[in-house]
Amino acid sequence: MSRLTLPDVAQAPAASQPALQEIQKAFGGSVPAMFRMVSNSPAALRSMWGSFGAFAGGQLGAKLGEQLAVAIADRNRCEYCLAAHNVLGANAGLSPETLAQAQRGQSDDPRTAAALKFVLKLVDQRGQVSAADVQAVRDAGFSEGEVVELVGVTALNLFTNYINNALEVPVDFKAVELTA
Template identity: 60%
Template sequence: MSATSSSVARVPLVDPANATGTVRAVLDQIHGAFGATPHMFRAVANSPAALQSMWGAFGALGGGVIGAGLGEQIAVAVANRNGCNYCLAAHTALGRKAGVSGEALAAAQSGESTDQRTAAVLRFALKLVNERGQVDAADVQALRDQGLSDEHIVEIVAHVALNLFTNYVNVALAVPVDFPGVKLRPAR
């Protein structure tokens, strides 16, 4: 990963070589998964509990019913809505790795998709963000109308919550972006 931002994080980025115990073990797993240790995880490593929580959530949701591609589109939409350059860059790269086209990822930034099911998921995800979870029965029914089960619906909420966590970490702590940059799109 190449650094695309010269900003200084508001917390130290833990050096994996100097980490010990649980932090070292989790950072080793992250390095194994990515081939590097992204700055976000190095920032979160200041709290072993937060690092375990974040990495555990990524692992659990990675094995869920929401496929990697849709999960990355949710992440891109949430990151763009929250103005998180770090997560937008990271999830655009991960989305491409998961087989999502650049065009689909760019559309997801605005909560859009040519696929009706994906569009419904992105609308719901962004409504969760915009309304701080205050959705109604019609919003949930719109997902069911696209063939999504209760398992899918709960997982969509979990993906949004995880992405809020990562967005807030990166924005609040000014974590330097170490993925290829992606331009934020204006909210509609």
């Protein structure tokens, strides 16, 4: 059971309604429980949904973004985010095997592997990475802008992981077993 009220869309604050309508459209008529929980704070919902939209238009692409999300979710033991991003990753064209590898922080693609290593180090070190860590991801072919996006996507995933873990948001996607 969640630790705060999990409103349905109609019960959410009026200031959350515009974002909830966008989310409902994006998710084919439903609003996932995480967004309903966050709708208790219109400011938090605008921040989260706006960040998802901004990074969707970024340089990293949906496939890499979903691989990063499952790795970060597993590291933070966020069952909700792991389940959700496995569905979103499949929708982006990733195979179950690729998603399982990413969940373990691995990839057969050297560029993706470097990104996974970097974001997991960001998580583990609370952002305190070295110049060599940044250079390693640059050497793997990431531009300066893409490195900034890797940090930003990590922060967004921490936001969602913390919401779901701290508030015990019920998982409304097919469950995936954590490895961490």
